[in-house]
Amino acid sequence: MSGFSKERALIAVALLAGACAGPTHRVHPEAASRWEGLRTVGVVQPAVPVYELDASGNLEEKPDWTEAAENNLAQAIASELTVRGVKPFSVVSSMETEPELVDAMLLFEAVTRDVLFANYVVPFVTPHSGFRYSLGDLSSLARSYDVDGFVFAVGQGQNSSGGRTASEVAKTVVGALLAILSGGGGAYEPQFGVDWLAIGLVDARGDLLWFGVYDSGGGDLRSLSSATNLTRAATHEMPVKVPGPQALPKGGP
Amino acid sequence: MKTWVALAAALGALSSCVPRVHWQPSAGLLRSSSGFSITLPPGWMVLAQGANSTSGFVAASRDGPSLQCIAAGATGAPGNESPAISALKAWQRMPLYTTADSTGNKNAALVAATLGGDATPPVVEPSSPTAVGGRLGFRAEVKWNDPTGLPVRSVVLGAIVGPRLYWLLYAAPARHYFDLDLATFDEVARTFHIEPAGEKPVQESSAPGY
Numbered sequence: 001m002s003g004f005s006k007e008r009a010l011i012a013v014a015l016l017a018g019a020c021a022g023p024t025h026r027v028h029p030e031a032a033s034r035w036e037g038l039r040t041v042g043v044v045q046p047a048v049p050v051y052e053l054d055a056s057g058n059l060e061e062k063p064d065w066t067e068a069a070e071n072n073l074a075q076a077i078a079s080e081l082t083v084r085g086v087k088p089f090s091v092v093s094s095m096e097t098e099p100e101l102v103d104a105m106l107l108f109e110a111v112t113r114d115v116l117f118a119n120y121v122v123p124f125v126t127p128h129s130g131f132r133y134s135l136g137d138l139s140s141l142a143r144s145y146d147v148d149g150f151v152f153a154v155g156q157g158q159n160s161s162g163g164r165t166a167s168e169v170a171k172t173v174v175g176a177l178l179a180i181l182s183g184g185g186g187a188y189e190p191q192f193g194v195d196w197l198a199i200g201l202v203d204a205r206g207d208l209l210w211f212g213v214y215d216s217g218g219g220d221l222r223s224l225s226s227a228t229n230l231t232r233a234a235t236h237e238m239p240v241k242v243p244g245p246q247a248l249p250k251g252g253p
Numbered sequence: 254m255k256t257w258v259a260l261a262a263a264l265g266a267l268s269s270c271v272p273r274v275h276w277q278p279s280a281g282l283l284r285s286s287s288g289f290s291i292t293l294p295p296g297w298m299v300l301a302q303g304a305n306s307t308s309g310f311v312a313a314s315r316d317g318p319s320l321q322c323i324a325a326g327a328t329g330a331p332g333n334e335s336p337a338i339s340a341l342k343a344w345q346r347m348p349l350y351t352t353a354d355s356t357g358n359k360n361a362a363l364v365a366a367t368l369g370g371d372a373t374p375p376v377v378e379p380s381s382p383t384a385v386g387g388r389l390g391f392r393a394e395v396k397w398n399d400p401t402g403l404p405v406r407s408v409v410l411g412a413i414v415g416p417r418l419y420w421l422l423y424a425a426p427a428r429h430y431f432d433l434d435l436a437t438f439d440e441v442a443r444t445f446h447i448e449p450a451g452e453k454p455v456q457e458s459s460a461p462g463y
Binding site: 104107109111124132133 | 298399428
């Protein structure tokens with residue numbers, strides 16, 4: 001799914017840019033108790049367009065790059081769920097086959113925008129209300145896929161063009177020379193592309209139990225290793241499922 | 254590990270077009286310089302009046318302006334345009350995420366990409382005249398898809414008093430969020446009073462067309 005437009009990506013990046021240092025994840029007040037009920041989770045195909053960043057700073061989406069990045073990120077998310085004791089199930093949404101899932105994905109994009117804005121930029125959430133966001137009831141979808149919840153992910157990838165890389169390297173060299181000649185200070189900091197990823201875990205009720213976001217520069221989401229690194233960073237604080245009496249196999253008592 | 258501060262530095266050009274907006278906790282009753290008063294829900298955040306050049310409006314949200322927004326304002330009476338669409342356009346110009354800069358271009362793109370923008374033309378459902386702020390006005394439901402394709406629903410209330418359209422609206426994604434706070438909006442609407450400065454309350458002879 002690559003419908004996450006450049007314009008929307010810019011919003012989220014801009015909001016991220018305005019965010020303050022601090023925890024990069026948020027948790028629903030009842031996440032601890034509901035987390036144990038998540039045995040199998042549907043991994044919805046991420047919506048992460050990848051752009052080429054040219055020397056002038058313009059962005060152009062590359063559909064084949066996007067497809068590769070989204071496939072890599074889906075695989076990386078599935079791996080992160082597995083190591084946490086949750087069984088992943090790949091879900092590919094399309095308007096033709098699953099309009100409700102597409103609606104939920106579109107709502108997750110809006111939720112992501114406001115989670116970033118109202119939690120990281122402006123303190124909307126009061127201690128009384130807590131972190132309560134929802135994608136609406138997903139129980140019928142969960143039943144149809146035989147899963148207990150879903151993971152949604154949105155983000156953006158930026159790869160510098162050859163021209164931009166050369167230009168930034170040249171500016172860095174010139175900046176370093178000028179800094180030396182002027183007695184230090186004022187060295188140029190190269191501006192390469194930035195990737196970011198927001199991941200949300202919802203239960204069958206549609207409640208957002210866990211949300212994590214991370215940014216990283218210098219990667220290339222077309223490679224599985226970059227996608228894995230970004231996903232690991234975004235899910236770093238996601239809890240690990242504790243084996244025990246509550247972690248019963250599906251269909252158990 | 255990169256921090257958010259480091260990202261802000263790396264994206265200095267972008268962050269410069271994301272000024273802090275003046276959201277603050279709701280203090281209940283709010284009297285607008287545009288000639289109306291309204292009581293906003295406790296626990297919600299309010300975009301402060303006078304925070305920018307479009308003072309006179311009110312906007313409130315609990316979870317974020319893309320997920321639910323109650324707004325009110327006063328504009329010039331619409332000409333041939335539907336009053337509901339006129340109110341919707343006024344709301345779409347509100348700087349819910351950003352404040353307007355001197356050129357407006359970059360910020361305008363950001364604002365247009367919220368629920369306020371529309372990828373499909375807003376469809377106004379037929380409705381009947383109703384009392385709004387103590388005047389005879391209208392209540393209309395409006396639907397559209399935002400620029401991402403997300404279906405959005407809105408209820409617009411308004412009344413034309415003299416040369417001005419006084420309006421309030423509620424907008425939210427059709428999925429989950431619209432139903433969540435519709436009752437809250439109706440409560441807020443009951444607190445809406447039109448109080449034009451220097452004018453005696455008048456009884457409109459007929460509801461405006463919509």
